[in-house]
Amino acid sequence: MMAISSPQYVWTLFTKPLIADLGTTLPDLQVTFSILIVLQTWLSPAQGALVERFGPRLLVAVGCALSAASWILTAYATSLAAVYFTYGVLAGVGTGIVYIGIIGQMVKWFPDKRGFATGMAAAGYGFGAIFMNFPVSASLTTSGLQHTLIVFGLLQGIVGVGAALFLKAAPTHGAAARPEPAVAGLRTRRDFTSREMLKQPVFWLMFAMMTMMSTGGLMVISQFATFSRSFGIDEKVLVLGFAALPLALTIDRITNGLTRPIFGHISDRIGREKTMAIAFIGEGLAIAALVAVREDPLLYVLMSGVVFFGWGEIFSLFPSTLTDTFGETHASKNYGFLYMAQGVGSVLGGPIAALIFSQTGSWMPVFGIIIVMDVLTGLLALFALAPMRRRLIGSAVEAEPALVTRPA
Known part of the structure; x- marks a missing residue:
């Protein structure tokens, strides 16, 4: 997970030199x-099915290799179309295989600590870019774009493929033999197939909620360097003796990694929906605060870390909530369908957000929309998702009394 995080999280450092070169x-x-996020997410149902059929070791190794190849080949791209294919298509397919393969295994390996376990695995995806921001930023300055892409692409490929060879598929138990969960909130003991899941309104509510949260987070990730420079926060501004922009990106990766196991653990204790409300509404407030302190470099850098702390937890909360609701036997494939929401969010948070900025000349309309969506998603968790999940799991119990589901 650490080895395939940089195509997404370090992208913002490549935008300026790529614009100049192309x-x-x-x-x-x-x-x-x-393209990267859409392919990473929209192919994930098929990728999840392949992992369930053939096991994670081979497929995850191939995914890591594709992700590394995307950087190496982008170094030789001479047109925008070539970058779409090398950086967008190859990295999207490769990172998608790895991400869905790992998360699909984690929800099965640790059913009683599902939120924390998926959070720890997803933290690897958040933490991975910590080790890349300063080196990549420095390499771009001293050695240029091509050298940076080749060297760091090779490094990530070696680490990722090597780690994949140690993977072991998680055991899957039948629903009737599954132990009673020791976590807060309702959890089903019925295993829904993907077709059955897609017929349930609660799935589509989760899909809409994850789309809204992904939109805001991916806008910040993909445009962070751009809107920071428009606020006067760039590599030339120093904070605590460090260049402000790479320092902010490094802090952001730390908090983006920490939030996943922390909120995952909290959700194991107090329930998924309550945790979602705290995190998502807090994220909206954090973005409002980021905009408010944009003229103070130190506060801006610190608040950017808070913003990422309020977003990254979606990658522990949503997969654990989905598996709690629809069972673990088809967890990889089922989460693949929900993970497609990240692809929708990438379109809204990437080119659409950039288009709004280019049309209005300001990032304020974009931030305003994101704040509203974050707060709305937190309220939906409490007042829509919680009762809908309760009704679905209750109806499953009435239909199949042998498969008892009750609060811990």
Whole structure:
């Protein structure tokens, strides 16, 4: 997970040199990021089914290799279309295989600590770019774009493929033999197939909620360097003796990694929906605060970390909530369908957000929309998702009394 995080999280550092090399515009270039996320997410149901059928070791190794190849080949790209394919398509397919393969295994390996376990695995995806921000930023300055992509692409490929060879598939138990969960909130002991899950309104509510949260988070990730520079926060501004922009990105990766196991653990204790409300509404407030302190470099850098702390937890809360609701036997494939919401969010948070900025000349309308969506999603968790999950699990109990589901 650490080895395949940089194509997404370090992308913002590549936008400026790529725009200069290709002679393109920001909205056109940001299509690359959307292609990456769309393919990473929209192919995940098929990728999850392949992992369930053939096991994670081979497929995850192939995914890591594709992700590394995307950087190496982008170094030789001479057109925007080539970058769409090398950075967008190859990285999207490769990272998607790895991500869905790992998360699909974690929800099965640790059913009683599902939120914390998926949070720890997803933290690898958040933490991975910590080790890349300063080196990549420095390499871009001293050695240029091509050298940076080749060297760090090779490094990530070696680490990722090597780690994948140690993976072991999680055991899957039948629903009737599954132990009673020791976590807060309702959890089903019925295993829904993907077709059955897609017929349930509660799935589509989760899909809409994850789309809204992904939109805000991916806008910040993909555009962070761009809107920070428009606020006067760039590599030339120093904070605590460090260049402000790479320092902010490094802090962001730390908090983006920490939030996943922390909120996952909290959700194991107090329930998924309550945790979602706290995190999502808090994220909206954090973004409002980020905009308010944009003229103070120190506060801006610190608040950017709070913003990422309020977003990254979606990657522990949503997969654990989905598996709690629809069972673990088909967890990889089922989460693949929910993970597609990230792809929708990438389109809204990438080129659409950049287009709004180019049309209005300001990032304020974009931030305003995101704040509203974050707060709305937190309220939906409490007042819509919680009762809908309760009704679905209750109806499953009435239909199949042998498969008892009750609060811990």
